[in-house]
Amino acid sequence: xxxxxxxxxxxxxxxxxxxxxxxxxxxxxxxxxTTDMLHRESDFPVGTTARTIGWRSIAVSLSDLxxxxxxxxxxxxxxxxxxxxxxxxSGVLDGALSCCKQAGVQLVGGDTxxxxxxxxxxxxxxxxxxxxxxxxxxxGDLICVTGELGRTAAGLSLFSTGEIEAANELFCxxxxxxxxxxxxxxxxxxxxxxxxxxxxxHLLATQSGVGVHIEWEHLPITPVLTSQVAGExxxxxxxxxxxxxxxxxxxxxxxxxxxxxxxxxxxxxxVRKQGTLLNNEQLPDRGYEH
Amino acid sequence: xxxxxxxxxxxxxxxxxxxxxxxxxxxxxxxxxTTDMLHRESDFPVGTTARTIGWRSIAVSLSDLxxxxxxxxxxxxxxxxxxxxxxxxSGVLDGALSCCKQAGVQLVGGDTxxxxxxxxxxxxxxxxxxxxxxxxxxxGDLICVTGELGRTAAGLSLFSTGEIEAANELFCxxxxxxxxxxxxxxxxxxxxxxxxxxxxxHLLATQSGVGVHIEWEHLPITPVLTSQVAGExxxxxxxxxxxxxxxxxxxxxxxxxxxxxxxxxxxxxxVRKQGTLLNNEQLPDRGYEH
Numbered sequence: 071x072x073x074x075x076x077x078x079x080x081x082x083x084x085x086x087x088x089x090x091x092x093x094x095x096x097x098x099x100x101x102x103x104t105t106d107m108l109h110r111e112s113d114f115p116v117g118t119t120a121r122t123i124g125w126r127s128i129a130v131s132l133s134d135l136x137x138x139x140x141x142x143x144x145x146x147x148x149x150x151x152x153x154x155x156x157x158x159x160s161g162v163l164d165g166a167l168s169c170c171k172q173a174g175v176q177l178v179g180g181d182t183x184x185x186x187x188x189x190x191x192x193x194x195x196x197x198x199x200x201x202x203x204x205x206x207x208x209x210g211d212l213i214c215v216t217g218e219l220g221r222t223a224a225g226l227s228l229f230s231t232g233e234i235e236a237a238n239e240l241f242c243x244x245x246x247x248x249x250x251x252x253x254x255x256x257x258x259x260x261x262x263x264x265x266x267x268x269x270x271x272h273l274l275a276t277q278s279g280v281g282v283h284i285e286w287e288h289l290p291i292t293p294v295l296t297s298q299v300a301g302e303x304x305x306x307x308x309x310x311x312x313x314x315x316x317x318x319x320x321x322x323x324x325x326x327x328x329x330x331x332x333x334x335x336x337x338x339x340x341v342r343k344q345g346t347l348l349n350n351e352q353l354p355d356r357g358y359e360h
Numbered sequence: 361x362x363x364x365x366x367x368x369x370x371x372x373x374x375x376x377x378x379x380x381x382x383x384x385x386x387x388x389x390x391x392x393x394t395t396d397m398l399h400r401e402s403d404f405p406v407g408t409t410a411r412t413i414g415w416r417s418i419a420v421s422l423s424d425l426x427x428x429x430x431x432x433x434x435x436x437x438x439x440x441x442x443x444x445x446x447x448x449x450s451g452v453l454d455g456a457l458s459c460c461k462q463a464g465v466q467l468v469g470g471d472t473x474x475x476x477x478x479x480x481x482x483x484x485x486x487x488x489x490x491x492x493x494x495x496x497x498x499x500g501d502l503i504c505v506t507g508e509l510g511r512t513a514a515g516l517s518l519f520s521t522g523e524i525e526a527a528n529e530l531f532c533x534x535x536x537x538x539x540x541x542x543x544x545x546x547x548x549x550x551x552x553x554x555x556x557x558x559x560x561x562h563l564l565a566t567q568s569g570v571g572v573h574i575e576w577e578h579l580p581i582t583p584v585l586t587s588q589v590a591g592e593x594x595x596x597x598x599x600x601x602x603x604x605x606x607x608x609x610x611x612x613x614x615x616x617x618x619x620x621x622x623x624x625x626x627x628x629x630x631v632r633k634q635g636t637l638l639n640n641e642q643l644p645d646r647g648y649e650h
Binding site for chain 1: 361365381382386393394395433440468
């Protein structure tokens with residue numbers, strides 16, 4: 071089966087929230103829980119350092135917490151590898167712990183195992199009284215995205231041309247937990263764009279029952295990418311390459327000015343009655359399969 | 361590196377509790393968090409059904425919660441496979457959901473991925489005001505174990521002789537969460553015996569700073585195993601084969617009578633000043649490497 075079909079099958083049977091993470095009401099607040107699996111072949115191009123592998127493994131789960139506006143409480147990491155080589159483990163730990171430190175959270179446990187392919191599974195636990203879901207966008211809201219787009223696409227391109235050091239740096243993206251927490255009181259909906267900007271917009275639109283219209287010229291594309299590619303290749307990279315971990319959110323126009331100035335974000339469009347459009351043309355729902 | 365060396369390396373750098381699961385104080389109680397990775401080659405003998413794979417993947421994590429005396433709040437399951445075949449996914453879900461149901465907990469999310477070897481990583485979140493640790497055994501306490509010993513060894517033996525149905529049944533062990541919760545107020549220390557009875561006894565003794573002396577004739581060995589093997593093979597299976605998921609605990613002799621009658625357990629020995637002994641002879645610390 072394709073992964074999307076697998077997810078559909080699972081969703082019919084599991085009490086999942088349909089959001090970036092599960093929401094568990096607990097003692098007057100909500101616990102937020104998420105897990106993510108990464109492995110050598112599809113997630114780490116040749117040249118990815120052990121430190122980057124560790125960093126990114128943690129960051130993907132923290133990004134899910136960020137997209138709910140949750141404060142991280144703890145992280146776990148399970149790791150399997152054919153050799154369990156000391157250099158690899160040590161490097162992965164370096165990266166994982168650095169990422170945790172940046173997000174102000176502790177790595178509290180995990181598991182190790184020996185198997186054919188390097189595999190990492192991180193779990194993040196967070197907490198928030200008011201989780202931001204994907205289904206709250208309202209007509210008239212502005213559509214915004216944090217940071218810059220195309221960071222992972224630029225990294226992939228640098229890996230392919232052998233600029234390994236710069237590529238690893240781009241791959242160690244900062245999880246947006248602090249921003250997510252600051253946006254939690256204002257955002258009507260939020261999602262991370264790990265599945266690509268286009269697919270994430272479609273998910274927001276579908277789950278909120280609205281349309282989303284964005285403008286190409288407003289997209290905050292990272293200069294590292296625009297210096298590498300242009301035209302259709304650039305558009306593909308920005309819209310459809312996944313594994314950028316910025317936050318896509320909607321908020322009432324009147325509240326935008328109240329967003330904490332530490333949050334770097336750009337208004338890229340507006341919530342309308344229907345349609346998922348880029349410059350008034352249909353934006354394809356091409357997903358990104360991990 | 362050997363897995364034990366890997367764990368040692370990790371433990372020097374991670375804020376792990378050194379217990380079956382991480383303990384996170386939260387709003388007047390403790391959240392209990394654990395993750396476990398299983399994969400085809402080392403955890404599932406030929407003949408293991410998809411349903412058993414799903415069941416066992418969940419049960420290993422719930423067993424860690426049980427060993428802390430925690431009430432389960434939620435479970436996540438990440439699954440990777442080369443084919444993501446519908447029959448497999450469906451069977452794994454059947455097993456996972458049945459196990460969750462028996463433990464009174466919901467599967468609230470997960471992740472899927474495509475890779476070389478079937479791999480499952482479950483995460484369980486629980487809660488308890490008074491977590492039972494491994495380091496609380498006191499001289500004079502009785503040493504007890506729940507249920508019967510040798511269930512997994514008997515299952516492995518049945519898989520090897522082609523008695524697949526019976527083997528699968530043995531492999532779907534019931535996670536002892538209800539018993540763990542009932543023992544929480546009385547037990548001075550607790551651990552699950554997933555790493556084998558001998559190694560688990562050594563862990564309890566070391567972490568509590570005491571000796572543990574047990575008697576062979578008191579061990580509640582499952583009749584399925586005694587009908588298959590005898591002598592040294594039986595002793596090896598009972599003491600050193602891991603992946604039984606019963607609870608090993610200590611409690612003051614005066615409180616044993618107060619244990620809820622629904623908990624099936626056997627007194628197998630007594631906490632002493634020093635030594636880890638079986639019938640007064642040194643019990644080797646032969647671990648079980650998953």
